[in-house]
Amino acid sequence: MSALSTSGLGKHFGGPWVIRNCEVRIPEGKVVGLVGSNGAGKSTLLSLTAGLTAPSVGTLRVFGAEVRGRIHPDAALLAQHRPLYSDFTVGEMVRAAAKMNERWSAERVEQVLDAHPGLDRDARVGSLSRGMRTLLALALALGRQPKLLLLDEVLSDLDVLARDDVLKLVMSDVAERGTTVLMASHVFSDLRDVCDHLVLMHAGRVLLDGDVEQLLDQHRELLGPAGEVPAAGAVIHTSGTARQQRALVRAPGPAAEGWAAQRPALDALVADYLRAGRNEP
Numbered sequence: 001m002s003a004l005s006t007s008g009l010g011k012h013f014g015g016p017w018v019i020r021n022c023e024v025r026i027p028e029g030k031v032v033g034l035v036g037s038n039g040a041g042k043s044t045l046l047s048l049t050a051g052l053t054a055p056s057v058g059t060l061r062v063f064g065a066e067v068r069g070r071i072h073p074d075a076a077l078l079a080q081h082r083p084l085y086s087d088f089t090v091g092e093m094v095r096a097a098a099k100m101n102e103r104w105s106a107e108r109v110e111q112v113l114d115a116h117p118g119l120d121r122d123a124r125v126g127s128l129s130r131g132m133r134t135l136l137a138l139a140l141a142l143g144r145q146p147k148l149l150l151l152d153e154v155l156s157d158l159d160v161l162a163r164d165d166v167l168k169l170v171m172s173d174v175a176e177r178g179t180t181v182l183m184a185s186h187v188f189s190d191l192r193d194v195c196d197h198l199v200l201m202h203a204g205r206v207l208l209d210g211d212v213e214q215l216l217d218q219h220r221e222l223l224g225p226a227g228e229v230p231a232a233g234a235v236i237h238t239s240g241t242a243r244q245q246r247a248l249v250r251a252p253g254p255a256a257e258g259w260a261a262q263r264p265a266l267d268a269l270v271a272d273y274l275r276a277g278r279n280e281p
């Protein structure tokens with residue numbers, strides 16, 4: 001069963017479409033990188049998935065059940081603004097979260113707090129470092145024992161050690177509970193090492209949705225002389241100098257004479273799709 005599937009999904013807030021004709025299918029147990037430039041619609045897709053806002057058109061299903069602006073018990077969202085009360089202590093924050101959630105694993109939250117001495121139960125939330133606040137918010141999201149964990153820009157503004165802590169915690173949940181994770185970031189390098197499935201958005205549209213290895217297999221980076229790219233497939237993006245040209249092509253035929261073809265690196269694939277999106281009218 002898909003952890004998340006959408007059909008003809010669209011969203012606007014009374015103005016222009018923020019998500020348009022969105023079709024995604026995310027298999028259970030995957031760690032998904034949700035990538036796109038600022039304003040691409042990543043946070044909106046996460047909010048729709050968590051049931052915080054309802055679709056304007058189309059459907060969105062989480063583990064087969066349609067979500068229409070109702071919080072799904074199997075999904076937990078760690079929003080970009082980290083929903084925590086600064087005046088509470090860590091212990092008070094944990095108790096408040098436990099009261100707000102019917103399904104709750106105190107044990108899971110305690111495990112996380114015990115593993116991170118910076119998360120002192122008596123410390124004021126407002127006095128915690130950015131990394132510790134993110135870890136606390138993540139611990140509370142994990143306390144809900146979600147089957148689908150939605151993380152919005154969870155690594156932004158964190159130093160390298162805090163990033164390691166957060167990623168380790170997320171990946172341990174994946175390994176131990178088979179959690180499906182959808183992680184949004186506008187910085188692809190944040191997600192590159194952990195994601196096995198990629199959803200790439202631009203201006204409210206989904207440009208790519210698939211298993212990372214399969215997506216790489218479907219594309220070739222062609223290098224050859226300047227001029228027309230002799231490719232049978234779809235040319236996604238070209239760049240080059242007066243002498244040499246480079247092109248990313250989807251489903252290309254055999255390389256033409258004078259041209260070299262190689263499987264692209266994942267970073268290059270993502271960057272080319274984002275550039276191609278930016279150049280569209």
Ligand SMILES: Nc1ncnc2c1ncn2[C@@H]1O[C@H](COP(=O)(O)OP(=O)(O)OP(=O)(O)O)[C@@H](O)[C@H]1O
Pocket residue numbers: 013018036037038039040041042043044045185186
């Ligand atoms: N509640 C809202 N009301 C009106 N417009 C909104 C609302 N939420 C989002 N938008 C608009 O939807 C578009 C997509 O925003 P969204 O936050 O989903 O993008 P994003 O890809 O997460 O961007 P970023 O990487 O900057 O966080 C933006 O133009 C934004 O202004």
